[in-house]
Amino acid sequence: MRYRAFLAALLAFGVLFLVNRELGMEALDITTFSLKEMLMVIPPIFVLLGLLDMWVPRETMVRYMGEESGFKGVLLAFLIGSAAAGPLYGAFPVAAVFMKKGVKFSNILIFIGAWSTTKIPLLIFEMTSLGLQFALTRLLVNIPGIILIAMLLSSFLSKKELDTIYASAEQLNMG
Amino acid sequence: MNIALYSATFLALGASFLKDRGKTKKALKKAWKAFENILPELLVVILLVGFVLAVVDHAMISRVIGESSGWLGVLFAAIIGSITLIPGFVAFPTAAMLVQGGAGLMQIGAFVSALMMVGIVTMPVEIKYFGKKATVLRNLFAFLFTFIVAMVIGWVVA
Known part of the structure; x- marks a missing residue:
């Protein structure tokens, strides 16, 4: 059953309510908030992905972000990730379509890294909350960090393991 | 930010629809399929977030x-x-x-x-x-x- 873990989580919520009603209510409030966030951001992402899948040919994506794309691919991965909106789990379906279209694995990881830490609207927010110096320092450390993690992770996975990941991503998006 | 995302989506969808209705329909079907595929995991994440943050x-x-x-x-x-x-x-x-x-x-x-x-x-x-x-x-x-x-x-x- 696909929704087994969901039911287990619901059960945990029930237990929390029984043990501490106040905490249960708070958990429910936060969940409602996240659910709203998800419903705001996720549908357009998936619609854009569907369109990308239909209209952008694999060859184009390979040329710009594939194995031979070099610096151009890295830059594009950073830009697309930084311009994104929404929580990290929104990046994974995008990654799956990228895999299907033949984007290089390290570029996909850079995209994920950028999505998680160098999003432009969030940076502005970070500057106002924690100060310019803090935000800029973190950004300057994170950009090489994202590339480093992408390269390290790529080197830890064999060609065969990558093929498996790419194959299963294709299945996830298709029907 | 959401407004920009939605505007971009509607523009792209409109352009796609004008160019090819069938392809647009197929794109939307794919979008739904991809979303439905990940829905159970997403729901778990959202419940867990509420749980952890409250505690x-x-x-x-x-x-x-x-x-x-x-x-x-x-x-x-x-x-x-x-x-x-x-x-x-x-x-x-x-x-x-x-x-x-x-x-x-x-x-x-x-x-x-x-x-x-x-x-x-x-x-x-x-x-x-x-x-x-x-x-x-x-x-x-x-x-x-x-x-x-x-x-x-x-x-x-x-």
Whole structure:
């Protein structure tokens, strides 16, 4: 059953309510908030992905972000990730379509890294909350960090393991 | 930000529809299929986030990751950041609040970094797309990297 873990989580919520009603209510409030966030951001992402899948040919994506794309691919991965909106789990379906279209694995990881830490609207927010110096320092450390993690992770996975990941991503998006 | 995202989506959808109705319909079908595929995991993540955030206590965190807590505080901050998943627009005010409550900047650096790059509760979703090995390694590397971020922030800012 696909929704087994969901039911287990619901059960945990029930237990929390029984043990501490106040905490249960708070958990429910936060969940409602996240659910709203998800419903705001996720549908357009998936619609854009569907369109990308239909209209952008694999060859184009390979040329710009594939194995031979070099610096151009890295830059594009950073830009697309930084311009994104929404929580990290929104990046994974995008990654799956990228895999299907033949984007290089390290570029996909850079995209994920950028999505998680160098999003432009969030940076502005970070500057106002924690100060310019803090935000800029973190950004300057994170950009090489994202590339480093992408390269390290790529080197830890064999060609065969990558093929498996790419194959299963294709299945996830298709029907 | 949402307005920009929605406008872009509607523009793209409109252009696609004008060009080819059949293809647009197929694109929407694919979008739904891809969404439905990941829905159970997404729902689990959302419930877990609510659960974890309700149980974690802000005042206690400020104390444990205080300015004099050193590397142990950094470690603790990184662990809390890894487990919790807070939307960015909540995360930064929360971080600022923690700093006012006495948390050290170095520790907050680790907290913010882990918050963004490491996702324990989102792992079920990530595994579905990247498999177990890649997911565990990515989160592990990102976790270790938060210490470098904390170190540099300790030098430069604190």
